[in-house]
Amino acid sequence: EIPIELVNIKGLQLLHLFENKLTGVIPNEFTTLKNLTELDLSINHLNGTIPIGFRDLTKLTSLQLFNNSLSGRIPYALGANSPLWDQTNSPEMYPMELQPASLWCIFASSVTT
Numbered sequence: 001e002i003p004i005e006l007v008n009i010k011g012l013q014l015l016h017l018f019e020n021k022l023t024g025v026i027p028n029e030f031t032t033l034k035n036l037t038e039l040d041l042s043i044n045h046l047n048g049t050i051p052i053g054f055r056d057l058t059k060l061t062s063l064q065l066f067n068n069s070l071s072g073r074i075p076y077a078l079g080a081n082s083p084l085w086d087q088t089n090s091p092e093m094y095p096m097e098l099q100p101a102s103l104w105c106i107f108a109s110s111v112t113t
Helices: 004-008 028-032 052-056
Strands: 014-016 038-040 045-048 062-064 105-107
Touching: 004 028, 028 052
Parallel strands: 014 038, 038 062
Antiparallel strands: 062 105
16 A cells, blocks of 8 residues: 555655555545655556545646556546646547556646746
8 A cells, every 4th residue: 555654744746656566545645745746656556546636736747647457537627727737638538537457647748837
């Protein structure tokens, strides 16, 4: 499981936990990490949905969740007001339904402030 204690690091900007054989769900508490710019949880065994509160992580420029077993919908607001949303993505793909074991990765191609 993802160590919930990580949310106590309030200044955390980069969190790379890829390929760690993590199981369980993405904790809702991660949405309190307001300074997070990069989150990589790829290549694990995570399931469940993407917490809706991720839409409030306005500094997030890289979110990698591929090679997991996530399901449900990508929160509609995720990326709408965030540098995560790459305008080159086709509108038909947003919002999209996640399928178990789907490949999903959002990257900011360029971020301007």
